[in-house]
Amino acid sequence: MNATQWVRLIGIGLLAAGLAACAPKPPPLPTYPASIGAPPRSILVIPVVNTSTEVEAADAFLATLAVPLAERGYYVFPTTMVKRVMEDDGLGDADMVHAADTKRLAEIFGADAVLYAKITDWNSRYIVLAVSTSVAIQYDLRLGSTGHTIWQENTHFTHTVGPQNSGGGIIGALVAGAVAAAIERAAPAYVPLASMANAQAMLSHQSKLPPGPYYKAPQQ
């Protein structure tokens, strides 16, 4: 056995050990109750209602929703196109769309289910010398045929950037805090945080969202 083969073998061994170590037995997947009838195959994501103070949050968050729902195994209607088509049909206002009849919305697009998402927090707070960014989302999936809720979840994620221990006295700490604030402003952590919220709600082992028809257990 030459050196290359050894390296390869060690690599395979490490990989196998790593996989074994980080593959806990997943809990059983949630399922829809039989009472809802045929489980939904497709999800229409409608524009997001935003009660936070950040005006741009709704669109930024809408852009994060298709991927986790598709990865959960659903057909997801093209979110950007749906938004534009709704605007053309006079349904440009998210509050109005959320107030509309679910059955009618589902019928227009031929969707089995409709996802209502609401942002309740999307904020960066300057706390002493650090910046704390948080997002909070309410998800509500309704069945197109009845309008009844078949899954709902509330998530809240916070991310803090700031000097852990600041050398250089109070001035140094203030500078570090200001730098942290500038970083958060320049590259807001909102979208990554929102993506984490989605993953927790829809893709994690804790998720109560039953998988869709195209779901496959993650391959290691």
Add this chain to the structure above:
Amino acid sequence: MLAGCAPKGLYNWGSYSQATNKYYRDPAQQAAYREALQGVIAEEQGQRVPPGIYAELGYLEMAAGNTAEAKRLFLAEKARWPESGPFMDRMIRKIDDGAAAAPSAKTAPATS
């Protein structure tokens, strides 16, 4: 992080998420968004194109007036994802109606 443990997803999304986000914030980013959609389609060679991607690109083509290409993409979405059938049919009808209506629109000038 533990790259070896990261579960592999159902689809390769390429730069779809970032490009969509940038496009929402700035409509001038449409070219990059279009390229991201085309990239996902090229990468996956049909069999594994994620939900909505053909349709999103088709809608861009429709808005740009490339109706034949838009129709082709809406039909591709429908073939790949039967769940999209009613919606794609509706959009194709819209294109066909628009094409039929266009000549008469020219002969009847707007009065407003």
